[in-house]
Amino acid sequence: MKLIFLITFLVTLFSFLEVNFHVHASSFLVSERENMRIAAFYYLDEASPQVQKTISEQLMPAVISYYQAALKVNRLHYPIKLGRVQTQECAGVEAQEHMEKGVKADLILLVTAFWKHPKIDVGGTDALAFARTCFGLDSTERPIIGSISYNLTYQPNTTETSSSYYENMLMTTLHELGHVLGFSEVMFDYFMDPNTGKRLTNTTMMKEINGGMVKILTLEPLTKRLREYFACPTLEGAYLEQEGDVGTKNMHFERRVFMNELMTASSIVGERVSEFTLAFLEGTGWYTPNYEMAEPMTWGKGKGCHFLNTKCIDDEGDIEYPDSFCDEIGKLSCSFDNQAYSICGTKDLLKSGSLKHEYDYTNTGIILSADGLSDNCPYQVPFGMAECKNSRNRPSIAMQGEYFGPESACFTGTLAKNFERVFRPFCFEHVCTQVSENDYAVSVHVGDQTVICHEKKHMSVPGFDGYLECPDPQSFCMRDNMKFCPKGCMGRGSCVRNKCECRDGYYGLDCSYRVANETVAEGSEYAKWQDEEKGSKVEIMMERVVACGVLVAIVFCLCKMLKSNSKNSQGKDYAPTPTQIKNSHEQSGQDGGQATLEMPDVKLVNADWNNQQGEQGGDDDL
Numbered sequence: 001m002k003l004i005f006l007i008t009f010l011v012t013l014f015s016f017l018e019v020n021f022h023v024h025a026s027s028f029l030v031s032e033r034e035n036m037r038i039a040a041f042y043y044l045d046e047a048s049p050q051v052q053k054t055i056s057e058q059l060m061p062a063v064i065s066y067y068q069a070a071l072k073v074n075r076l077h078y079p080i081k082l083g084r085v086q087t088q089e090c091a092g093v094e095a096q097e098h099m100e101k102g103v104k105a106d107l108i109l110l111v112t113a114f115w116k117h118p119k120i121d122v123g124g125t126d127a128l129a130f131a132r133t134c135f136g137l138d139s140t141e142r143p144i145i146g147s148i149s150y151n152l153t154y155q156p157n158t159t160e161t162s163s164s165y166y167e168n169m170l171m172t173t174l175h176e177l178g179h180v181l182g183f184s185e186v187m188f189d190y191f192m193d194p195n196t197g198k199r200l201t202n203t204t205m206m207k208e209i210n211g212g213m214v215k216i217l218t219l220e221p222l223t224k225r226l227r228e229y230f231a232c233p234t235l236e237g238a239y240l241e242q243e244g245d246v247g248t249k250n251m252h253f254e255r256r257v258f259m260n261e262l263m264t265a266s267s268i269v270g271e272r273v274s275e276f277t278l279a280f281l282e283g284t285g286w287y288t289p290n291y292e293m294a295e296p297m298t299w300g301k302g303k304g305c306h307f308l309n310t311k312c313i314d315d316e317g318d319i320e321y322p323d324s325f326c327d328e329i330g331k332l333s334c335s336f337d338n339q340a341y342s343i344c345g346t347k348d349l350l351k352s353g354s355l356k357h358e359y360d361y362t363n364t365g366i367i368l369s370a371d372g373l374s375d376n377c378p379y380q381v382p383f384g385m386a387e388c389k390n391s392r393n394r395p396s397i398a399m400q401g402e403y404f405g406p407e408s409a410c411f412t413g414t415l416a417k418n419f420e421r422v423f424r425p426f427c428f429e430h431v432c433t434q435v436s437e438n439d440y441a442v443s444v445h446v447g448d449q450t451v452i453c454h455e456k457k458h459m460s461v462p463g464f465d466g467y468l469e470c471p472d473p474q475s476f477c478m479r480d481n482m483k484f485c486p487k488g489c490m491g492r493g494s495c496v497r498n499k500c501e502c503r504d505g506y507y508g509l510d511c512s513y514r515v516a517n518e519t520v521a522e523g524s525e526y527a528k529w530q531d532e533e534k535g536s537k538v539e540i541m542m543e544r545v546v547a548c549g550v551l552v553a554i555v556f557c558l559c560k561m562l563k564s565n566s567k568n569s570q571g572k573d574y575a576p577t578p579t580q581i582k583n584s585h586e587q588s589g590q591d592g593g594q595a596t597l598e599m600p601d602v603k604l605v606n607a608d609w610n611n612q613q614g615e616q617g618g619d620d621d622l
Helices: 002-016 047-071 086-090 099-100 163-180 185-190 224-230 273-283 304-309 473-480 484-492 525-568
Strands: 038-043 071-073 107-114 129-137 143-151 204-209 213-219 332-334 340-344 380-387 408-413 424-436 439-446 447-453 491-495 498-501 619-622
Touching: 038 047, 047 071, 047 143, 047 484, 086 107, 086 129, 086 143, 099 204, 129 163, 143 491, 163 380, 185 491, 213 424, 224 273, 332 408, 340 408, 340 424, 424 473, 424 619, 439 473, 484 491, 484 498
Parallel strands: 038 107, 107 143, 332 424
Antiparallel strands: 129 143, 129 619, 204 213, 332 340, 340 380, 408 424, 424 439, 439 447, 491 498
């Protein structure tokens, strides 16, 4: 009888427990890690219907799908319960009824959109969104409640949104959720050793680099992966951003070192969710990542410790690494990875009284960098509307003979037809061919002409004035041959021959779009994508038909040979040995894409924020 009473008491007690920041919940966690469950609740009344649909039906579900596929956690046995106190403190909103009953999830997101943020003064900022970690488990400190807020100042009021806007907001949302999961300076001291359950110590250190003090995040396995990538065995850890306001500084990876990595502090075309973001999350002790969801990077790869610890411009004014940084400010060229048109540095040379002395390379206070985050190092800033692999791009300056599609890359030169020859970027179809073990050739298709580049030099093209600047085939092809499925297909499809095959209901290069009833209409983005997919499938089918034809021909010839041998071997005591033929071939599918045509300004992350009362923290980003 006493045993029955005790069991009844315990069941009743557990049913009233709230799993929140103040609960010692180690006994509430499943011992084996499973894929993370993330639930989002929306407070978007201030936004237009179109923006509401984009956020709640496209952006957030796609990003949640990515992290649920990429991360495993010790799941909670019991639902998370939220009341008005928690939701007001976290995002300035009221609790929804089912929150108080409990939500079966490992992380709850409160998603808001605002003209004036209820918890923080964001007037005059150019931040696209803000994020914050609000509550975590008392036993492990792992975040379980957070918020993401979109700044409506930068959301379109029209019913149509461009693919460049969507891609920018998708990466922004991935970035912000990365902060909620733990990429925040105020969370560094709460990371844990998953084997002992104890907090990690000495996760950061300060070091003087290039005349300034830099905070370094010393976290495994992140440090090990960085040493291997940069070929710098003495690297202490990840350099954190040292410029920007409170919340930007020390809250992101350093732009000069990590360039287009997701967790740098501003938007940039061609962002990658790399192994370094996932290694950071593994280093917190809270997550087990799936590294197959990571995208490869090339910036600074293999350049050694000198690249990391040397100014981009030396005392004589010379660029240390001309394949990474540039010196002709405002000059049009190609991005460092040959993916898009780009411009060197900033459009306008401005003076800044706050420019650090160690980064004043001209001794005039002039800003050379486009973003204010790269130690004032000028680099080729890519244009989002001029990505060569996007088949829907066609910038106004594009000339006859250029081609935008999955097999295109950016080249430079002075090619022209019936107009003035000027140095500029172009998008051309190309093929990299490995001639020998360390020797490549690049075939560049300019209209109906083909030029083969065996070395870095100027080459003429029949029918065109000017020249094509051949890139170094080795470095170009090493970057070009890094095939991958973008963002791991967001956990919504399979990666087949470096191309996402999306599950039913999803589409896009990375499966980030979800099919809605209205998107099926003729002329919609989904319809355009379907048209491109049909074209791609026709090409694949033709390749298979050709391959099958070749296979049949081979089998026919072999059969004739065997028959001939059989006739010639009559009277011998053995028969011909059957031959098994295997045929394997690779196919490259055609990817779709979307774009508008203007050259955009580079927007910056202005300032993150954090509330360091108790164990709360947050940040904002563009």
